[in-house]
Amino acid sequence: MLELYKDALPVEEILTKWYQIHKDQNYGAFINFVGIVRDENGIDGLSFDIYEPLLTSWFQAWQEEAKKRGALLLMAHSRGNVYVHESSYIAAVLSPKRRVALEMIDEFVEDFKAKAPIWKYDIIDGERVYADDRSTPLPGSGLLA
Amino acid sequence: MARIEFLGPINKEPVEIDITHLTELKTCFKDDPEVREWLKNSAIAVNDQLVSNLNLSVGKNDKISLLPPVCGG
Numbered sequence: 001m002l003e004l005y006k007d008a009l010p011v012e013e014i015l016t017k018w019y020q021i022h023k024d025q026n027y028g029a030f031i032n033f034v035g036i037v038r039d040e041n042g043i044d045g046l047s048f049d050i051y052e053p054l055l056t057s058w059f060q061a062w063q064e065e066a067k068k069r070g071a072l073l074l075m076a077h078s079r080g081n082v083y084v085h086e087s088s089y090i091a092a093v094l095s096p097k098r099r100v101a102l103e104m105i106d107e108f109v110e111d112f113k114a115k116a117p118i119w120k121y122d123i124i125d126g127e128r129v130y131a132d133d134r135s136t137p138l139p140g141s142g143l144l145a
Numbered sequence: 146m147a148r149i150e151f152l153g154p155i156n157k158e159p160v161e162i163d164i165t166h167l168t169e170l171k172t173c174f175k176d177d178p179e180v181r182e183w184l185k186n187s188a189i190a191v192n193d194q195l196v197s198n199l200n201l202s203v204g205k206n207d208k209i210s211l212l213p214p215v216c217g218g
């Protein structure tokens with residue numbers, strides 16, 4: 001399940017909902033990762049653009065992989081502005097036994113960082129400044145250079 | 146006319162371009178230094194599929210997207 005929200009994520013609400021939906025489905029492990037915006041470099045917060053068609057196909061490919069391992073992936077992300085100490089990203093894996101979920105959350109979050117079509121901006125004095133120093137070119141970048 | 150979308154921080158309105166092959170895109174922006182700068186590290190998607198080479202025909206209803214470096218989370 002992939003959920004996109006405008007601005008900060010209602011973290012407690014999302015995690016409670018996911019837990020309630022899946023707790024009776026005989027998964028023995030529910031591992032989640034919550035990203036929290038840190039107060040650093042004088043930013044007021046972060047802002048995000050998402051290209052939904054590619055994000056959806058990227059996520060679906062991961063869901064297929066999870067299914068092969070008997071697991072289920074859940075993800076929520078913000079578009080728009082997310083201020084310091086709010087959250088923009090939650091990833092979660094459910095699996096029958098803990099090892100699959102523990103390993104998968106690591107692989108999934110790292111691949112998300114490198115491949116998910118999402119653009120991050122620092123919010124500084126109310127302006128959006130593209131976070132180019134923290135961004136990663138997608139596979140096939142530069143073909144038109 | 147294929148439609149070209151500039152995603153994320155490129156901050157440019159979509160344009161319609163009359164090309165039949167993806168390699169022709171290389172010369173489309175020769176007079177636009179700002180877009181040319183983004184091309185150095187942008188990926189290309191045709192109809193929402195990332196491409197790994199330019200050996201591809203382009204039809205008049207195709208959507209081409211330019212995707213600069215990403216950072217989610």
